[in-house]
Amino acid sequence: MSHVLFALPALAETIQSLTDKITLDSQILTEQFYYWTVVVMWLIHVGFMSYEAGAARRKNVMSTAIKNILTIAVVTPTFLYFGWWIYGCMETGVIPQGPDSLQGGLQFCASTYPWSANMAPNLTDHISAVFWGAFLLFSWTTGSIMSGAIIERARVSAYLVLTVLLGSVVWILDAAWGWSAGGWLTTGFGFHDSIASAVVHGVAGAFTLGVLFQIGPRIGKYDRAGLARTFKPHNLHLTLMGLMLIFTGFYGFYAACLVVTSTSFPGWLNIYLSPTTLGSIFFAITVGFAGGFTGGYFASKGDPFWTLSGGLAGVISVSAGADVYSPSLDYLISMFGGGTAVFVGNFIERKMRVDDAVGAVAVHGYSGFWGIIAVGLFASGYPTGVNNVPSSMGGQLMGLMTFLPLGFFGGYIPALILRKAGLLRVPLEVELEGLDIAEFETDFYPEFERPSEPIILPNGDEVDAAPVLLEAYNQVRRE
Numbered sequence: 001m002s003h004v005l006f007a008l009p010a011l012a013e014t015i016q017s018l019t020d021k022i023t024l025d026s027q028i029l030t031e032q033f034y035y036w037t038v039v040v041m042w043l044i045h046v047g048f049m050s051y052e053a054g055a056a057r058r059k060n061v062m063s064t065a066i067k068n069i070l071t072i073a074v075v076t077p078t079f080l081y082f083g084w085w086i087y088g089c090m091e092t093g094v095i096p097q098g099p100d101s102l103q104g105g106l107q108f109c110a111s112t113y114p115w116s117a118n119m120a121p122n123l124t125d126h127i128s129a130v131f132w133g134a135f136l137l138f139s140w141t142t143g144s145i146m147s148g149a150i151i152e153r154a155r156v157s158a159y160l161v162l163t164v165l166l167g168s169v170v171w172i173l174d175a176a177w178g179w180s181a182g183g184w185l186t187t188g189f190g191f192h193d194s195i196a197s198a199v200v201h202g203v204a205g206a207f208t209l210g211v212l213f214q215i216g217p218r219i220g221k222y223d224r225a226g227l228a229r230t231f232k233p234h235n236l237h238l239t240l241m242g243l244m245l246i247f248t249g250f251y252g253f254y255a256a257c258l259v260v261t262s263t264s265f266p267g268w269l270n271i272y273l274s275p276t277t278l279g280s281i282f283f284a285i286t287v288g289f290a291g292g293f294t295g296g297y298f299a300s301k302g303d304p305f306w307t308l309s310g311g312l313a314g315v316i317s318v319s320a321g322a323d324v325y326s327p328s329l330d331y332l333i334s335m336f337g338g339g340t341a342v343f344v345g346n347f348i349e350r351k352m353r354v355d356d357a358v359g360a361v362a363v364h365g366y367s368g369f370w371g372i373i374a375v376g377l378f379a380s381g382y383p384t385g386v387n388n389v390p391s392s393m394g395g396q397l398m399g400l401m402t403f404l405p406l407g408f409f410g411g412y413i414p415a416l417i418l419r420k421a422g423l424l425r426v427p428l429e430v431e432l433e434g435l436d437i438a439e440f441e442t443d444f445y446p447e448f449e450r451p452s453e454p455i456i457l458p459n460g461d462e463v464d465a466a467p468v469l470l471e472a473y474n475q476v477r478r479e
Contacts, residue, residue: 022263027126030260034130040252041137043245045072048144051242052151055358057453058234059434060152062444067151067159071143074160075167079139081114083168084132087175088112091182094173108182134256135175138196139167141253142204146411148358149208152231153218153431156439158424162414166207170410174203174403181273181385185402189395190384194270195257195281197320197371198403205365206407209354214415215424217355219431220455220465220472227458228350229468231357236304243308247289250315254281254322272385276323284322288315288334295339306345309359310338313367320371321379333374337367369404372396432473 049068056064075083089096089109097109111118111128118128143163150159178185179199185191193199222228233239258278259269270276289311296310317337318330325333345362348354354361376393384391418424425431430438437443455465 026260026262029262031126031130033260034127034134034256037252037256038130038133038137041134041249041256044137044249044253045140045144047242047245047247047249048141048148049242050245051239052144052148052358054235054238054240054242055148055233056151057231057434058445058451059436059453061234061436063156063435063439064147064151067147067156068144070156070160071140071147071163071167074164075139075143076136078164078168079136079172080119080132083139083172084112084119084135085114086169087135087172087180090173090176091180092184093177135172137256138175138200138253139172142171142200142207143167145201145204145360145364146208146211149212149356149360150215151357152435153425154215155423155426158415158418161418162211162411165410165414166204170207170407171200171203174406175199177402178399179271181271185395185399186272186385187387187389189398190389190391191372191395191399192272192375192379192382192384192391193320193372193399194272194276194323195254195284195319197316197318198368198399200368201316201319201364202368202372203403203407203410205361205363205368206404207411208356209361209365210408210410210412211415212354212356212361213412214419217353218357219428219476220469221355222353223458224475226353228353229458230456231465232454232456232462233305240304240308243312247311247315250285251282254285254319257281270323274323274384274386280324281322283327284318284325284330285315287327287330288318288322290314291331291334292317292338295335295337296342299339299342303342306342306359309345309363310341313341313363314338316364316367317371317374319368321375324379324382329378333371333378337370337374340370341367365407369400372399428473428476432469 045068049065052068053061053065085096089112091097110116113119118125119132122128143166146163146166147159175196177183178191178193179196180186183191218231220229221231255278257271258276258281259271259273261267261269266275266277268275268277292311292314293307294310295314297307299310300306314334314337318325318334322330341359341362344366345356345359348356348361356362373396375391376396380390380392382391383389415424426435426438453465454462455468456462
């Protein structure tokens, strides 16, 4: 008996040592997982830069590309100094919680202060830095969504102000409310948006619409009767390649939205800490792209741009319920989302006369909000969060009524202030000549003769843009 009692402390020490090793192994696995999802997500921003640069006219290519690079330059420090703190400390509203507020049993708010020990190299913390990094890249994405819509007319300085507001304030505030285990929409209404249909894309699309209302259309976009002309992209192949890079990066985006729990069943949780699997979101993203391509292709009658954009709209449509949908449901929801995004984009351009250069409001905004409504239609009753609050159409509509005005007025009001101050849009003469010459004083295609710029009239005829743009310029000056 004495031998057994003597051996118990040693046995307990051995068990504790093994437990510590398993815990450390799990933490290292988690750290590696998020690290590599961030690396893959960089392709999203390579894609956005290529996508927008290809969609721009030749005279605006470099100014369009540089905005995507400067997005990283301004959103990264602002997200470090106050964006992450907003996510950690404003789950219950716009009034910050104290540093001792709890989320899922952890003092999460205190760990998001920029001077926190978690926000620096820390040998005892294998999660904070890489988890922050994943959210940072989500923030870049929101800015890039807006960037493409307002190309060829926005001042770089105005864009950078707006992208800081969107990337480090507006979207992360809605994430605190509805994309966290302790958010008031989650705990009070069972709001469910597991891979951020509305939280990232919908809100960014609404913000973009608010900015577009203030910045106005490009010179010559609409004729005197209000009919839309079409500016031809200088390199559609580059645009399509950019979209494909975005699609590749989405696999990292989806994966980064999960929580790794490698030592407990089933090994994965969604952002609300409800169980799921990595395989479930793989089904959603892959089948979602397929359904979106199908819907976009048929709705646009084979238009290359809208076929690929339909794929993006499709995967955004299924993102909200990606953790619970069956593949067949993924396909139907995404096909509907990809197809209807084409009609919404044409309605915005032709009926609302809003000049969204890349269809961002339809592809991201409309599809993002359709995604959360789809959860209300097809996944009501599914328990969300650690308190197992059932999802419902009412909860999803509450999210819609919260995020839509937050995004729209979040963009509309600062853009209005910038416009009133004369800081939102480049001068008419600069827009006519091209932003590259004005900003960089050089032609980035010096080895090629500058060709005449084409424009497609509302009746489908392609003509030289110069006289059309000059007439539109003089009309704007007179007005």
